[in-house]
Amino acid sequence: MSAKEGKQVLYSGNEAAGEAAIRAGCRFYAGYPITPQNRLTAYMADQLPLRGGVFVQAESELAAINMLYGASAAGARCMTSSSSPGISLKQEGISYLAGSELPAVIINVQRCGPGLGNIAPSQGDYYQATRGGGHGDYRCIVLAPAGVQEFGDLTYDAFDLADRYRNPVMVLSDGMIGQMMEPVSFDHLPPASPPPRPWALTGEPGRDRNLIKSLRLDAADMEGFHRKLLAKYAEAQEKDVRFETSGPQDAEVLLVAYGTSARICGQVVEKPPPGLPFRVALFRPITLWPFPGRQLAEWAGRVRGMVAVEMNAGQMVDDVRLSVAGGCRVELLSWLGGRVPEAAGIAEGIASLFASPREARAQ
Amino acid sequence: MSTEQETELTAKPLYRRPAAMHEVTTHYCAGCGHGTMHRVLAEVLDELGIRERTIGVAPVGCAVLAYNYVDIDWTEAAHGRPPAVATGLKRMLPDRIVFTYQGDGDLASIGMAETIHAANRGENITIIFINNAVYGMTQGQMAPTTLVGQRTATTPRGRDAATEGHPIRMCELLNQLHAPAFLVRTTVSSPKHVRQAKRALKKAFQYQMEGVGFSLVEVLSPCPTYWRMTPVESCRHIDEAVSKVFPLGVIRDVKADDRETD
Amino acid sequence: MSRRFEVRILTRFCKGCALCVEFCEEGKLYIEQTPNKQGIQTAAVRADVECSGCMKCAAICPDAAVEITRVEQPVPSKTRSD
Numbered sequence: 001m002s003a004k005e006g007k008q009v010l011y012s013g014n015e016a017a018g019e020a021a022i023r024a025g026c027r028f029y030a031g032y033p034i035t036p037q038n039r040l041t042a043y044m045a046d047q048l049p050l051r052g053g054v055f056v057q058a059e060s061e062l063a064a065i066n067m068l069y070g071a072s073a074a075g076a077r078c079m080t081s082s083s084s085p086g087i088s089l090k091q092e093g094i095s096y097l098a099g100s101e102l103p104a105v106i107i108n109v110q111r112c113g114p115g116l117g118n119i120a121p122s123q124g125d126y127y128q129a130t131r132g133g134g135h136g137d138y139r140c141i142v143l144a145p146a147g148v149q150e151f152g153d154l155t156y157d158a159f160d161l162a163d164r165y166r167n168p169v170m171v172l173s174d175g176m177i178g179q180m181m182e183p184v185s186f187d188h189l190p191p192a193s194p195p196p197r198p199w200a201l202t203g204e205p206g207r208d209r210n211l212i213k214s215l216r217l218d219a220a221d222m223e224g225f226h227r228k229l230l231a232k233y234a235e236a237q238e239k240d241v242r243f244e245t246s247g248p249q250d251a252e253v254l255l256v257a258y259g260t261s262a263r264i265c266g267q268v269v270e271k272p273p274p275g276l277p278f279r280v281a282l283f284r285p286i287t288l289w290p291f292p293g294r295q296l297a298e299w300a301g302r303v304r305g306m307v308a309v310e311m312n313a314g315q316m317v318d319d320v321r322l323s324v325a326g327g328c329r330v331e332l333l334s335w336l337g338g339r340v341p342e343a344a345g346i347a348e349g350i351a352s353l354f355a356s357p358r359e360a361r362a363q
Numbered sequence: 364m365s366t367e368q369e370t371e372l373t374a375k376p377l378y379r380r381p382a383a384m385h386e387v388t389t390h391y392c393a394g395c396g397h398g399t400m401h402r403v404l405a406e407v408l409d410e411l412g413i414r415e416r417t418i419g420v421a422p423v424g425c426a427v428l429a430y431n432y433v434d435i436d437w438t439e440a441a442h443g444r445p446p447a448v449a450t451g452l453k454r455m456l457p458d459r460i461v462f463t464y465q466g467d468g469d470l471a472s473i474g475m476a477e478t479i480h481a482a483n484r485g486e487n488i489t490i491i492f493i494n495n496a497v498y499g500m501t502q503g504q505m506a507p508t509t510l511v512g513q514r515t516a517t518t519p520r521g522r523d524a525a526t527e528g529h530p531i532r533m534c535e536l537l538n539q540l541h542a543p544a545f546l547v548r549t550t551v552s553s554p555k556h557v558r559q560a561k562r563a564l565k566k567a568f569q570y571q572m573e574g575v576g577f578s579l580v581e582v583l584s585p586c587p588t589y590w591r592m593t594p595v596e597s598c599r600h601i602d603e604a605v606s607k608v609f610p611l612g613v614i615r616d617v618k619a620d621d622r623e624t625d
Numbered sequence: 626m627s628r629r630f631e632v633r634i635l636t637r638f639c640k641g642c643a644l645c646v647e648f649c650e651e652g653k654l655y656i657e658q659t660p661n662k663q664g665i666q667t668a669a670v671r672a673d674v675e676c677s678g679c680m681k682c683a684a685i686c687p688d689a690a691v692e693i694t695r696v697e698q699p700v701p702s703k704t705r706s707d
Contacts (some may be wrong), residue, residue, distance in 0.1 A: 028455060054454045058447065059480035066444035066477070070420070070451025073438045078451070096441050201436040201452065203459035205415035211430055212438040371699065378683040378693040380635070389688065393640035398687030405689075554648050554681035587642075594642040594687075 003149050006187030013145070013177040014081075016152035016184045017107055018043035021079050024159040025192030026105070027053040028071035028078040030064035034086045035119045036175035037109035041081060061086035065093030065106070072102040073212045075200030077159050077192075081107035083175070084125050085116065087133070094168050095134030098229070099214030101199075103162035106140070107155065107171045109178035112338035120338025121175035121260055126315035129172050130289040137226055139233050141169040141240070142288040144258040146266075148182035154286070156189050161240065163195050165232050172288060174311070176260045176340060236290050243292040246270070247281030253350055254299050255282045256320050257309040264341045265309050273347040278304070278354060288316070293323030300327030304354055307331045309346060311339070381405035383414045383434050390428060394594020396584025397425055399551040400493060401432050403561045404464075408435065411568060417460040418452055420445040424466035425499040443474025446481035449488045460571055462489040468498045471507040471531050478533070482577050485542030489567045490579040492533060495586040496605060503589035507531045510608055515589070534581050534614040544576030546614040550583035552601040556611075575618060583609055630678035631694045632670050638690035639667040645682035645691060651675065654682060 011019065018040050021029070029048055031041040041057070048055045054071075058064035064080045071078040082090065087108045097104050108129065112122040129142045141161050145151040151173055158169040201210050216222040247269035255265040262284045269282045283299065283306075285292050299306070305328055308317035317332045324330055333349040335341045380386075383405035391398045408414045414435055421429045423442035430437035440448040445463035453461040470478050470492050481488065497515055498504040504517040508530045512521040522530075534546045545567055549560035560582055567578035583605050585597030592600060613619065632653060634645075645668050646654045653674040657666045668690070676693075683691040 028451060030451070056450065056454065056484075059476050063444070063447040063477055063480065066441060066447035067451040067454075069440065069444070070438070070448035070453075071455050072451070073448070074418075074452045074455035076455045092441055093444075096439075100439070201418045201438055203416045203418050203436055203456060209415075209434055210436050213430070215427065215439060373697045374631075375695045375697070376692070377630070377678070377695050378680055378691065380638075380689040380692070384689055388638055388640075391687065393687075394642035394644060395687055398689075399685070402687070402689045551685075551687075554679075554684035557684045594644050595647045598644065598647075 001188040003153065003185045003188050006185030008183040008185050010181050011148060011184045012039055012179055012181050013148045013151040013173060014040035014109065014179065015043045016148050017081070017155040017171065017173070018047065019186055020152035020156040020189065021105065021159070022047055022051055022053065023186055023189050023192060024156045025077045025194050026079050026159065027076045028068070029053065030056045030058045030067040030080050032058050032061045032064055032082065032086060034061070034083045036111055036121070036178050037081050037083050037107070040107065040109070040178070061089040062093065065090040068104045069093060069097060069100070069102060072097070072104050073201045075197045075202055077103070077163070077194050079105040079107065081109065083109045083111045084113045084122070087125060087128065091128070091134035094140065095132070095136050095138060096214055097168040098138035098140070099136060100212050101166040102168070102212065103166055104168045105155065105158045105162055105171065106168055107173065110172065110174040118338050119175060121311065121340060122338055123174060123259060123261065123311040123315070125172065126288065126310070126312060129170050130291070130319070138229060139289055141165065141167060141236060141290070142172050143169065144172045144286060144288050145177060146259055146262045146284065147177060148180065149184045151177055152184055152186065159194070165236060167232065172259070174260050233290070240287060241290050241292045241295070242286035243295055244284045244286060245281060246284070248279050249281070250279060250302070251281030252278040252304045253280050253354060254303045254306045255280060255309055255346070256285070256296065256306050256316070257282065258285050258288060258316065261309045261311050261335070261341050264343055265346060267343040268346050273344060276347045277351060280350060291319045291323065293319065296320065296323045297325070297327060300324045303328055305329030305331055307333055307350060307353065309333045309341060311335045311341065381409045383408040385432055385434055387431065389432055391425065392588045394585055394587045394597060395425070396493060396495060396551045396582060396586075399557060400491065400560070400582055400584070401429065403557065403564060404491070405433050407561060407565045407568060408433070411565065413460050413568065417462070418456070420448050420452070420461070420463040422463070422465040422469040424469050426464055426466060426493065427500065429464055443469050443472070444477055445469065446474065446477040446486070446488070446490065450481055450484070450486050453486055453488050457487070460489070460568055462491060464491045465493065466499070467492070467494045467496065467506040467508040471533055479537065479540070482537045482543050482579070483540045485576050487571055487574060487576055489571050491564065492579055492581040493584045494581055494609065495584040496530070497586050497589045499586055499589055508609070510604065530608055532609060534579065537579060538614050542577055543579065543615060544617045545570050545578035547616070548581040548583065548609055548611050548614065550601050550606060550611060552583065552585065552598040570618070581609070583611070626697055626699050628695060628697050630676040631696055632676050632682065633692040633694070634668045634670060635690045635692065636661060636667045638688045639665065640688055641665045641667050642687060643668065644685045644687070648681045648685050650679070650681070651677055
């Protein structure tokens with residue numbers, strides 16, 4: 001059954017993510033209030049205890065990620081959510097999860113930063129999410145939904161990916177997708193099937209004692225662990241890249257965008273504003289890490305250029321440039337301050353970028 | 364009359380290394396209280412028969428390698444976070460014995476919020492608080508429990524209450540909260556005190572198994588290296604100075620009726 | 626029945642902290658003059674002093690380096706008859 005065939009209910013993105021998490025077998029959630037994700041925390045407080053799980057409002061976002069560490073070590077599927085400043089607080093804990101090979105799901109409903117910023121939607125945490133964020137050589141798998149249904153679906157998948165790779169997985173949403181309401185269905189989600197975790201600290205008699213740690217004082221031991229992580233990440237790059245394209249295959253300009261900005265770019269592609277002189281297609285990464293760089297680079301030879309459309313000062317554009325490696329022109333259209341792009345603004349941006357040889361400018 | 368003489372010797376072991384301890388030398392300094400409390404912990408695990416059902420959360424500090432010495436399921440935790448990690452573990456495994464083992468920096472400085480809130484939620488866990496009034500692993504800086512006037516790497520002229528505050532009495536602080544069930548301060552400065560500390564720890568684990576609630580066992584512990592004393596002098600320093608600032612005894616015991624409470 | 630207590634120091638674990646020496650009231654324990662191979666002057670047992678079996682040394686030892694054993698030997702009775 002596809003999502004469209006199931007029974008449709010009206011949910012906010014935040015609540016859809018919460019419902020999907022519970023259906024994925026999440027048994028522990030710890031969170032702390034922060035706008036614009038409070039409906040997700042409230043949904044878990046309401047639903048999780050009724051459906052076999054435990055909800056804790058932690059004393060801080062930093063306490064919450066450490067509670068996840070314990071719940072995951074105990075063998076349970078677990079999740080936390082926050083928004084940008086709270087995700088900054090979690091970075092140490094995320095590094096520890098990766099260093100201890102503990103599965104966990106972290107949802108970031110992005111708001112504008114730096115600092116307290118504002119509560120408008122933003123994509124300003126792309127670097128933080130995809131470059132590790134915390135200290136040391138690790139990666140989070142990062143999934144970026146572009147609507148309420150996808151926020152639910154990717155949250156469900158995040159638990160499977162986290163278990164498969166024994167690694168933290170982040171769902172990178174934003175305040176727009178988190179708070180807007182759309183029809184969504186959950187009937188197509190298979191029943192949760194968490195794999196066994198023989199390494200978990202279950203206090204079971206009759207086996208050798210288990211140890212969860214990230215301290216590796218011996219350099220050779222540490223290097224061995226680094227190589228183990230690299231092998232995991234290479235496998236993820238090989239097997240678990242996700243992306244979507246829309247628009248004409250013979251496009252002259254390729255928009256590259258994720259999340260809310262991809263929704264608006266999708267409108268430009270679907271109903272090109274009159275007077276837009278170029279054929280435009282959209283390349284929408286769904287995994288921001290592993291980034292679909294190889295697949296993106298295949299477009300380089302046949303387009304005039306690519307335009308990263310971002311709600312930040314230019315972060316994903318770096319990955320576009322890296323992937324394309326000089327194979328075509330790469331430009332940036334930025335929406336700052338928590339402002340959301342409009343289709344007309346994107347069209348004007350494309351027109352002016354490619355009408356004259358100008359560098360990226362902020363709208 | 365029998366001409367044979369019964370000369371059979373029977374040897375009964377009265378004390379042996381606890382089975383729950385690994386057969387290794389620890390990295391702790393000579394006379395360190397961590398060694399004593401690891402041994403006491405192992406004895407309690409053996410005597411209660413709970414070794415395989417117990418999960419420990421190790422700190423950042425001198426005891427970061429505690430998991431090399433006591434044979435149970437263990438996890439490390441980020442500095443200060445063991446009560447949060449223990450919360451996650453115990454909420455998922457309520458019928459297992461979950462404890463944290465923390466020093467004064469871990470528990471009362473960076474982890475102060477986690478300590479207070481786990482206690483306030485009444486998490487049914489046991490916190491073993493090793494208070495030696497200094498940061499040992501990082502070579503002797505001031506801790507929240509450092510005594511006024513005590514010289515450390517960051518208080519070379521002695522802790523000055525005017526700019527560095529007074530030492531924090533954690534048992535008394537947590538005693539302001541509604542939920543905690545058992546708060547006790549012990550020490551390992553003499554054999555009598557070690558036996559009292561062991562009884563306190565055993566009671567704390569028993570309370571956890573009975574679902575009585577949150578327990579914290581504080582242990583005033585010698586740090587000969589950073590107190591710049593011999594092990595014997597360190598024990599005397601606890602008796603004469605440290606335990607005057609941190610009084611020994613039960614601060615709270617919700618079931619203090621007919622139980623032995625020394 | 627004669628009873629005595631034997632104290633044994635597990636020198637491979639002993640760090641020479643001397644707490645057992647301090648708390649033994651019988652004077653049965655002392656610190657070796659000569660350091661061992663690890664450079665530690667470990668605790669040692671005086672054979673000619675009687676151990677009272679108080680177990681304070683075992684209680685105070687930070688390294689679980691003490692073993693105490695009770696040894697009993699029935700005294701042959703001259704009044705026993707078949």
